[in-house]
Amino acid sequence: MKGQWEVVIGLEIHTQLATVSKIFSGAATAYGAAPNTQACLVDLGYPGTLPVLNREVVRMAAMFGLAVNATIAPRSVFARKNYFYPDLPKGYQISQYELPIVAGGELFIAGDDGAQKRIGITRAHLEEDAGKSIHEGFDRQSGIDLNRAGTPLLEIVSEPDLRSAREAVAYMRKIHSIVRYLGISDGNMQEGSFRCDANVSVRPRGQEKLGTRAELKNLNSFRFVERAINFEIERQIDVLEDGGEVVQETRLYDADRDETRSMRSKEEANDYRYFPDPDLLPVEIDAAWVEELRSALPELPDAKRERFVAQYELKPDDAEILTASRALADYYEAAVSAGSGAPQAVGNWVIGDLTGALNRDGLDIAESKVAAEQLAGLVDRIADNTISGKIAKEVFDAMWAGEGSADEIIAARGLKQITDTSAIEAIVDKVIAANPGQVAEYQAGKDKLIGFFVGQVMKETQGKANPGVVNQMLKAKLAG
Template identity: 70%
Template sequence: MSWEIVIGLEVHAQLATQSKIFSGASTAFGAAPNTQACAVDLGLPGVLPVLNEKAVEMAVRFGLAIDAELGHRSVFARKNYFYPDLPKGYQISQFELPIVGKGHVEISPDDGTTKTIGVTRAHLEEDAGKSLHEDFQGLTGIDLNRAGTPLLEIVSEPDMRSVKEAVAYAKKIHQIVVYLGICDGNMQEGSFRVDANVSIRPMGQEKLGTRTELKNINSFRFLEKALNYEIDRQIDIVEGGGRIVQETRLYDADKDETRSMRSKEEANDYRYFPDPDLLPVVLDQELIEAVRAALPELPDAKRARFSAEFGLSAYDAEVLAATRPLADYFEAVVAAGTEPKLAANWVMGDLSGALNKAGLDITDSPVAAAQLAGMIARIMDNTISGKIAKEVFEAMWREGGDADAIIDAKGLKQITDTGALESIVDKIIADNSKQVEQYRAAEEHKRGKMIGFFVGQIMKATQGKANPQQINQLLNAKLNG
């Protein structure tokens, strides 16, 4: 039997505000426990939530980026939930009227195809605190610093049909929220979390199978592994004559398996109702237009522009547009007057390689865009060859300084003086009479390869500084003449 996989994802993106969604406590990560949990976050009697305007603006930014219907009037609701990580006894969320309605994103999984994935909705809500289960003699320790951090929960349609598509979608949403500057995207710190709804059905069947929900996935690699494990598990059960139980399952990265969580609360008994402490949020057109005007260029648009404007391949455009800082760096190199393809090669090649090796981000690159552009300009005007440029690049990386100074100090300037090159070529020909004889005796089509020997000797004699085109011309003239 062949099975079709159906996956929908729920992404929780922590919004990069300074203060919490309903209180003036800080959202900074890593503070001492409960030092950023104020009376509102603790749910003390008599407090009232006041909505953070930045959280609203960030949600609008996301909505515009995925071409979504915006909820001109959205309503906060209480989701009843009795866990000490939210001491109020409910989470403030949105239910019937979310701030962001239906939208969509394009994904391109590695296979070169593109597909549109529907986004059902995105709503604002507050994050819960953290429970620590170790070291407290049978008690649980509660840190409420995270309680009240603004979240945008982004819910997809069950549009993904493979693990690859699901991972591509998650990465796409990640790229968008980071590009928009509304989320730092840090998965280790839990700023970007993914839950997956998975089911299988016989190929061709319309009706959806029973789904399970996977939680506790904190990297794209774990998303892939958790989905693969869960799909295999479901197929085994169904092919063995069993039935899938609708439940929430936790992914255990150490064991690489998913396991059932005891049902958290009777699933649909959250008993949402409009929060009487909060009035409906109305987005006026002015705000929406102001946010739209301030939207950065998004990855898809940037990629398309890099291809069209700079003639880059689809692959190069994709790599360079992957993050805003990398794209900005590349554009700064090109803006300094360098040839785009050459700039792309250096940014994606030597520079990215060196950054990877040193574990550095592009924003911490020891070689600034202007320095790299200065060096590429010297390749373009034939002052140095591409090979010598690698040496210049390494020197810039290690010691700083601009390319011209390094070229001067190390005497790396290419020899382009025809007279000087000619005498070197003559000497090499004179010193290697045997090879010259063989060359002249060889058939035409073999000569191309054999000329490499002479080029090599000349490069050795000039420490790589001879201009390769000129040498080839001179050699051809002298050996064939």
């Protein structure tokens, strides 16, 4: 029985910070450069080089800390995490251990019971990324690209407060949204700028002691996080119910097979022998800088969502979607202010047809082919009954195809709704005359046939009649 088990999940999220240069060197961080063209002496671990900390990295980490109501350490320390791997030329990763830059934060998600749920953030610390190893295409050799070595990462560690894969994804989405609002990371998961490890364990409901956990690696999409955690929960429950014990280990998620697999190799690997890096002095952030950063914080997703509900009277679920990214929220607000005030209708179009078109064409909101002002113009023409909602979809597609504003398209294609009731009446009469059989059936009590008649009239008018008017007129005439 699944119900007798409680799931406990904590996430470690690695966010690549959006700097132009590396955390400890002046090499570039641009994605997709030719191998090793962005790896300087410091990144390559040459003897005699020294790390010099990037100020922007410190600022970004502190901004994150403030956004999640955490403490910004007035003094934090870098430490060496020692292990051998070819994509780590120095033999150690510079990270933070005992004194991270951010400690003790929180955020709120919609919990499984629907109520707001607080998720604790244990810490967030700065570290450098490693390079990339390429194993395919070489005979008994691996190729090493160190462009990524030294890229700044903020590792955000949650408390084990998450109780399902769904909650884990909601938390991850919230962090994703916050780092993008702050402009401290592009959050691009395909490029590895935002990735996650999950610590998953189960315990009998009511037991205080945590079960043995497995650490899942390689989770680089929201969907994979959900699937990998769900697979792992089932696996651990099966093991326990068969009388076995969960082994503490690292498991790799294989998306192709939708399963997690043990990474047997490294029994000793967790002995990292951290010690303070003698090449780097403690980082001090004074209160004045913290206050300067606090005053520069943008409106964050939760606050924006609440404002959208209050100001635009949006449904809370819609406000949540519209504020998931700052760019989408800005687009929405631009469209509302450009139009003559139908915030929910604008919201419906942004969430529906616009998002659909963006997804279909694989575009970001910033690349939308329909500008906010264009969308506002379209919503206004529906509101003033110039066009019906159905015709509006045709106009939207034409705008997407670059045919101009809603007004231009309506004029060019002759889509203006027929408001002349005598014109509609003539067509209604024609449809009634042409379908005597259906008329008889309707009059005998088959009310549903009204839809057939409306459809016929709309067809005759190429959708340009107002469906409400047509409906009313048909009912009156057929009754008589």
